[in-house]
Amino acid sequence: MWAVLRCLFMRDLLLAVRRMADVLTTLFFFVIVVSLFPLGVGPEAETLRTIAPGVVWVAALLASMLALGHLFDSDFRDGTLEQMLLTPQPLSLLVLGKVMAHWVVTGLPLVLMAPLLGLQFDMAPAALPILVISLLLGTPAISLIGAVGAALTLGVRGGSVLVSLLVLPLYIPVLIFGAGAVEAGISGLGAGAHLSLLGAILVLALCFAPLAAATALRISLE
Amino acid sequence: MTLVGINWFKYSSPASFYPLAGRLVPWFFILAVALALVGLYLGLFVAPTDYKQGEAYRIMFIHVPAAWMSMFIYVVMAIYAALGLVFNTRLSAMMASALAPTGALFTLLALWTGALWGKPMWGAWWVWDARLTSELILLFLYIGFMSLEAAIDDARRASRASALVAIVGAVNVPIIYFSVQWWNTLHQGASISFSNAPSMAATMLTAMLVMTFAFWMYTIAVVLMRVRCIILERERHSDWVAEQMAAGR
């Protein structure tokens, strides 16, 4: 059973590596969006330091969400997805494998890039590890929740905008605890509580999102 | 299952539910109007002036019932959605679709009246109070449900997909509410909160409950009307519809 997970994970990873452009566009979107905020709000250091955790987190959410289109689309278009529905292996495992690969390729780069962007906003150096950990816990949850939205909007016109409408309200707890963790760390209150809640959300997402996404795939493909 | 000698399962087919709903609609409208008149009388004339908030608190007789209905309707919608997904009954899916616009309307009303209450009380048209913010997110959930259904052409896939959205949303509502509460208390402290409502005189509470029931009866009436439209739209190729048309509705 775990062999299936590994198999799909490696396959999707390999396919994504062959299409590096997709990976890089998500990352560049992240960087650009973060850079837009000082341009909109003004370069005053104090303001930027205050808004930094929220800005980085919102940009990570949006970048992650944009990348959701790649998750099922190419398999859907060439018929592989239908084949996946017909295999005897549990569909939720297949979905989990795909989402894991998708996260490595789209979420992980965001996590690695975040400290640099935090420095751009003159965030306290002590807060940077908290930023990284919060994103490390949050971005997989986002990919998992997003997979449900992506599965529901397969082949629907206006799919990418529609996904955002469906999925952004569900992201809000992750955003609150993620950005909150960083702010708590900066203000000295300790990020422990926020990070534990983030972890809890991740665990819940790991348990239920693949199932929901599998159900959604069956609904979309029958 | 014969409760009170009626075969309830007979009404789970759109064909037999259609005429039943048609007969029920006027009664629920009558109930709604009657309760609304009583509620408005109690709220606008009988309930005393609040010593802290003056007459402005009377907005509460619209705001609170609307907010309660918005949440109640979402739960009922999610239940019908789940029934439709699990038991594959067309009528359950139709009921879920029929409930959504009315739920969104009450959410909008709650937000609008919330702003109108907030401005004289706290000087701002919008306060990021935990409950108002949760209400806003509820509106997004309703809009997501309706958008997904509207975007998919195949009616069956559309109702099943939006059903899943409703269920996932319903499961997430407690998580969202808890996180927004957390966010609010950490950032603002409890000073600005809609829970600092005037301590309820008995008449105020009664008026609010009566208005809530009025909205509830109105909801049932309107949803039954809407589900009749949906039934006709989705079942338009079936024989019983043709017979209805031949008979003249």
Add this chain to the structure above:
Amino acid sequence: MAEFFAMGGYAFYVWASYGAAALLILLEILWLRKRQRTILQRLGRMKRMTEVDSGVKVEYETKT
């Protein structure tokens, strides 16, 4: 009476709230009635079209 409408100075806020409720409810009912009319008209059209179709078919059959 004027005192009632003034609502202790909060007239705008109170009546905008009650007014919005009335307006939204009215709009919803009107929208629904329009939807009802549309679907019934469409069904009527469908019925007349099938009658015309079957009328033509019968004619053709008698000709051969």
